[in-house]
Amino acid sequence: MNENNKIAIVITGMSFGGAERVTAYLSNYFVSCNKDIYLISLTKTEPAYPLAGLVHYIQLDPSESKNPLVRYRALIKQIRNTIKKIQPSLVLGMMSYSGSLTAFACAGLKIPILLSERNDPNTTQSFSNLEKKVIRFAYHKFAYRAVFQTESAKTYYYRRDSFRGVVIPNPLYLEDLPSPNTGINNTMEIMSAGRLSKQKNQQLLIKAFFLVHEKHPQCTLTIYGEGDQRMQLEQLISSLHLESSVSLPGIESSIFPKLQKAHMFVMSSNFEGMPNALIEAMAMGLPVVTTDYSEGRGTLVINNKNGLVVPRFNEKALAEAMLFIIENPKLAFEMSRNALCVRNELDSRQICKKWLDTIEETITAYK
Structure with missing residues (x-):
């Protein structure tokens, strides 16, 4: 294969997650465009999402030292040695942590470095x-260019340099999508999906649901996902006596059949980049409620147009928004129809092509 077609992609790991899923899809797309893809994981993780057979998947062996500086130094050395062996025409560092390590590792190698921020750096607490x-x-x-999901994330790093920062939203894979819901389901199931973590703040959602459940005891809440907050969430559910109404079934490999049966989708995150789960719920025609995870800079959900947006950390406001969806079905349906526009706006064919164009432009400009 042409040496100019080699692209190395570096990511922290390939377990379940939004950035990981996008990375898998992009890797497969690039391979279909005759690119030679080397996907490098900084941790020993098997891919949670399918990878094309032609994708070279490399797992590094991170140091187990308790000293973070020792771990970082060892990883940087491993990344650098791996990149020197591959000799790619471009290195793509996904996410803040792995991207910054990649940038340091590739310094002086005379290879263009393209980084990609997958959260909102203005609000992240990570x-x-x-x-x-x-x-x-x-x-x-060290980064020659960088890709961001939103304009606000771009301006955090590059306020004046229009070439170095490129905005590419998350792709929506229409081939994976069933037909959207034709009406508001009367199941009274409130659904959420995401890593069980402090960032996603499912504690807020459960507390808000408690207020909803007091008024509408037939409602249930299902939160799909796994993470280090499971025990705390289970304890909260028990303390509120919601064991029969709130469930944490774990990771669901195909979320769309679940979305088809839900009454609404709720996201309670403290901060996000461009959340895939929320995009998919909108694309399935569900009424959506979300916290203002980007502090007014978000463009995905416009309050009262294609969903409801409430302040972060405010369980009363979140509960009131869920109650509004339940008690105003006509308005909820109207917002859910408006949300279907994401099917066209985020079509993966357009988004993936923009990624490929950006990579090829970067390689050409660097020469």
Whole structure:
């Protein structure tokens, strides 16, 4: 295969998650466009999403040292050695952590570095102030270009440089989608999906649901996903005596049949980039309620037009929004029809082509 077709993609791991799913889809798409793809995982994880047979999947062996500096240094060395062996025409670093390590690892190799931020850096709580400074330094010093999901994320890093920052939203894979719901389901099941984590703040959702359940005891809440907050969430459910109304069934490999049966979809996150689960719920014609995870900078859900947006950390406001959907079915249906526009706006064929165009433009401009 032509040496110019080699692309190395570096990511923290390939377990279940929005960024991981997009990375798998992009890898498969690039292979279909005759690119030679090397997908490098910084952890020993088997891919949670299917990878085309021609994708070279490489798992690095991270240090188990308790000293973070030792771990980072070891990973940077492994990344650098791997990239030197592959000799790609471009390196793509996905996500803040793995992207910044990749940028440091590839410094001086004379290979264009394209980074991709998958969260909103304005609101993320995943990193300390020092870590944020290091990540920003990596973007400014070593990244040739970077891809962001939203304009606000781009301006966080590159306020004036229109070439270095590229906005590409998350793709929606229409071939995976069933036909959208034709009406509001009367199942009274409120649904959510995402990693069980502090970021997703399912505790807020459960507390808000408690208020909804008091008024509409026939309602149920199902939260799909897995994570380190499971025990805390189970304890909260028990303390509110909601065991028969709230369920945590774990990871669901095919979420669309579940979306087809739900009454509404709710997202309670503290911060997000461009959440896949919310996009898919909108594409299935569900009424959606979401926290203002990007503090007014979001463009996905417009309040009272294609869904309801409430302040973060406000269980009363979240409960009131869910009650509004339940008690105003005509308005809820109207918003759900407006939400179907994401099917056209985020068509994966257009989004993946934009990714490929950006990569090829970057390689050409770097020469």
